[in-house]
Amino acid sequence: MSVVTRLSDMGIELPQAAAPVASYVPLMVLGRTVHISGQLPFVDGKLVSGKLGSDLGTERGKEAARACALMILAQLEQAELLDRVERIVKLNVFVASSPEFSDQPKVANGASDLMVEVFGDAGKHARAAVGVAALPLGAAVEVDAIVALKA
Amino acid sequence: MSVVTRLSDMGIELPQAAAPVASYVPLMVLGRTVHISGQLPFVDGKLVSGKLGSDLGTERGKEAARACALMILAQLEQAELLDRVERIVKLNVFVASSPEFSDQPKVANGASDLMVEVFGDAGKHARAAVGVAALPLGAAVEVDAIVALKA
Amino acid sequence: MSVVTRLSDMGIELPQAAAPVASYVPLMVLGRTVHISGQLPFVDGKLVSGKLGSDLGTERGKEAARACALMILAQLEQAELLDRVERIVKLNVFVASSPEFSDQPKVANGASDLMVEVFGDAGKHARAAVGVAALPLGAAVEVDAIVALKA
Numbered sequence: 412m413s414v415v416t417r418l419s420d421m422g423i424e425l426p427q428a429a430a431p432v433a434s435y436v437p438l439m440v441l442g443r444t445v446h447i448s449g450q451l452p453f454v455d456g457k458l459v460s461g462k463l464g465s466d467l468g469t470e471r472g473k474e475a476a477r478a479c480a481l482m483i484l485a486q487l488e489q490a491e492l493l494d495r496v497e498r499i500v501k502l503n504v505f506v507a508s509s510p511e512f513s514d515q516p517k518v519a520n521g522a523s524d525l526m527v528e529v530f531g532d533a534g535k536h537a538r539a540a541v542g543v544a545a546l547p548l549g550a551a552v553e554v555d556a557i558v559a560l561k562a
Numbered sequence: 563m564s565v566v567t568r569l570s571d572m573g574i575e576l577p578q579a580a581a582p583v584a585s586y587v588p589l590m591v592l593g594r595t596v597h598i599s600g601q602l603p604f605v606d607g608k609l610v611s612g613k614l615g616s617d618l619g620t621e622r623g624k625e626a627a628r629a630c631a632l633m634i635l636a637q638l639e640q641a642e643l644l645d646r647v648e649r650i651v652k653l654n655v656f657v658a659s660s661p662e663f664s665d666q667p668k669v670a671n672g673a674s675d676l677m678v679e680v681f682g683d684a685g686k687h688a689r690a691a692v693g694v695a696a697l698p699l700g701a702a703v704e705v706d707a708i709v710a711l712k713a
Numbered sequence: 714m715s716v717v718t719r720l721s722d723m724g725i726e727l728p729q730a731a732a733p734v735a736s737y738v739p740l741m742v743l744g745r746t747v748h749i750s751g752q753l754p755f756v757d758g759k760l761v762s763g764k765l766g767s768d769l770g771t772e773r774g775k776e777a778a779r780a781c782a783l784m785i786l787a788q789l790e791q792a793e794l795l796d797r798v799e800r801i802v803k804l805n806v807f808v809a810s811s812p813e814f815s816d817q818p819k820v821a822n823g824a825s826d827l828m829v830e831v832f833g834d835a836g837k838h839a840r841a842a843v844g845v846a847a848l849p850l851g852a853a854v855e856v857d858a859i860v861a862l863k864a
Contacts, residue, residue, distance in 0.1 A: 432818040434825045435840035439802050441746070441861050444592070446803045449841030462812070464696070500590050501597040505843045508696040510613070515698045516583040523585045538586035539600030539706040541656045542696030545766070545810040545844030547817045555841040559592055595743070615847070651741050652748040659847040661764070666849045667734040674736045689737040690751030690857040692807045693847030710743050 414484070414493045418529065426453055426481055428489040432547055437486045443497075443562065447486055449505070449555040451547060452478035460549040463542070464512025467551055472514075476504060476521030479554035484529065492560060499526045499536040501557040507550065508542030515540040522554050565635070565644045569680065577604055577632055579640040583698055588637045594648075594713065598637055600656070600706040602698060603629035611700040614693070615663025618702055623665075627655060627672030630705035635680065643711060650677045650687040652708040658701065659693030666691040673705050716786070716795045720831065728755055728783055730791040734849055739788045745799075745864065749788055751807070751857040753849060754780035762851040765844070766814025769853055774816075778806060778823030781856035785824075786831065794862060801828045801838040803859040809852065810844030817842040824856050 418425060431437055431448065438447045452459040452475035459475040461467045467475070480502075487493040504519035506512075519540035526534035536556075546553050569576060582588055582599060589598045603610040603626035610626040612618045618626070631653075638644040655670035657663075670691035677685035687707075697704050720727060733739055733750060740749045754761040754777035761777040763769045769777070782804075789795040806821035808814075821842035828836035838858075848855050 431840075434822050434829060435804070436837045437839070439800070439837075439839040441800070441802050441859075446839040446859065448839040449843070498590070498592070500592050502586070503841065505841070510695055510846075512696050513698060513700040515696070520585050527585060535587045535590075537588070537590040537597040537599040537706075538582075539654065539656070539704065540698055541600070541694045541704060542698075543843045544661075544695045544812055544846045545814050545817070547815060547842055547844075549815040553841065553843060555839070557592075557597065649741070649743070651743050653737070661846055663847050664849060664851040666847070671736050678736060686738045686741075688739070688741040688748040688750040688857070689733075690805065690807070690855065691849055692751070692845045692855060693849075695812075695846045708743075708748065 415488060425485040425488055428485040429482060438490055443560045445492060445558040445560060447483050447556040449553040450479045450482035451550040452552050454478050458548055459551045461551050462507045462509050463518060464509030469514050469517050472518035472551055473521035475552040476518050476554060477525050479552050480522035480525040483554065483556050495560045496530060496558055497561045498559040499530060499534050500559050501537045503555050504540040505543045505546060505553040507546045512542055515542050566639060576636040576639055579636040580633060589641055594711045596643060596709040596711060598634050598707040600704040601630045601633035602701040603703050605629050609699055610702045612702050613658045613660050614669060615660030620665050620668050623669035623702055624672035626703040627669050627705060628676050630703050631673035631676040634707050646711045647681060647709055648712045649710040650681060650685050651710050652688045654706050655691040656694045656697060656704045658697045663693055666693050717790060727787040727790055730787040731784060740792055745862045747794060747860040747862060749785050749858040751855040752781045752784035753852040754854050756780050760850055761853045763853050764809045764811050765820060766811030771816050771819050774820035774853055775823035777854040778820050778856060779827050781854050782824035782827040785856065785858050797862045798832060798860055799863045800861040801832060801836050802861050803839045805857050806842040807845045807848060807855040809848045814844055817844050
């Protein structure tokens with residue numbers, strides 16, 4: 412069963428793969444490793460913006476992180492690599508945070524949980540989650556990824 | 563001589579490998595490359611929290627970075643990979659910083675120096691050190707790593 | 714034609730490769746992959762410091778990002794790897810930002826555009842650009858890189 416079919420069974424439709432905001436590419440394949448550019452959170456086509464700890468609550472942040480992860484899948488699908496995913500290797504989750512916010516792991520779980528829902532054990536990954544001062548376009552979360560492909 | 567024996571000779575005991583704060587795994591092996599999740603600084607079982615430039619001095623930050631590096635070793639040991647380390651390839655050091663703090667390299671040396679003490683030349687690595695707005699649980703430092711394994 | 718000759722034809726002279734600010738190495742080769750440490754922006758030998766959104770405008774930030782990218786090339790040249798570049802795989806661009814600044818992609822283009830000018834299609838890369846609270850020595854931008862080498 413294709414990943415898109417599985418997503419559909421889960422009631423999840425992938426977003427339109429966003430074009431890079433600037434002069435780079437959405438992903439780069441190096442042998443069987445894919446480096447995916449930092450993806451921003453679009454829900455119903457609208458960017459989730461603001462900072463955790465001041466503008467957004469943790470639950471909304473988690474939704475944003477999940478939206479970033481969906482965009483990672485959308486980029487893989489657009490590159491016709493989604494059904495070749497062997498393993499989600501690493502996620503870096505950057506959370507726009509007020510200086511006092513310390514629940515970056517809960518926010519980042521929005522992305523991590525989705526990967527496990529979609530890929531099962533193959534979706535389990537190493538992760539870094541940090542709170543940053545500001546993100547492109549005022550986004551609440553940005554997630555990049557390293558993914559391993561089947562041969 | 564095993565790395566744990568060498569650490570013991572250096573008077574260093576590895577901490578208990580911390581469980582992930584959330585839904586991800588401590589490390590992911592991809593061929594001979596290991597991606598290790600961002601590790602937080604525990605000294606005597608207590609998290610070193612606060613920000614450099616306001617709450618903590620550089621020396622305390624350096625101790626925190628060293629504690630993160632020890633946790634990286636503890637994760638490798640728990641996965642039975644510590645004696646297979648061929649090279650520390652890359653460390654990313656995230657330092658919780660007030661906007662004026664600019665000694666992230668000195669702080670990060672706490673992690674870098676430990677790797678060289680433990681592994682000698684094989685502990686020398688590429689590195690990025692940046693100052694971030696906030697870290698999980700209010701931690702002062704977070705370090706993730708890429709490590710190469712012997713065949 | 715060597716990359717240095719091409720740079721020269723473009724009127725670009727590489728800076729002196731900066732020594733690491735601390736106890737790590739400028740780059741680490743792992744098989745055909747090179748991990749390059751975070752590089753700071755030196756223009757005419759002087760660090761570009763300050764934060765985007767308060768101290769510097771976007772154009773100056775873009776120049777700083779370009780200077781970081783030139784330093785990445787200088788490190789590759791010093792390691793005698795510049796003419797073996799097969800592909801720029803990933804850039805991580807850390808932009809020292811006030812909490813309101815959201816044009817990190819425009820700033821980061823200073824680095825991305827240079828890579829494409831120098832290497833053409835082989836210079837196109839995946840990228841993450843984030844706004845951080847503070848950078849080493851007060852730098853405005855820091856860029857690290859993953860580069861693939863020809864066999």
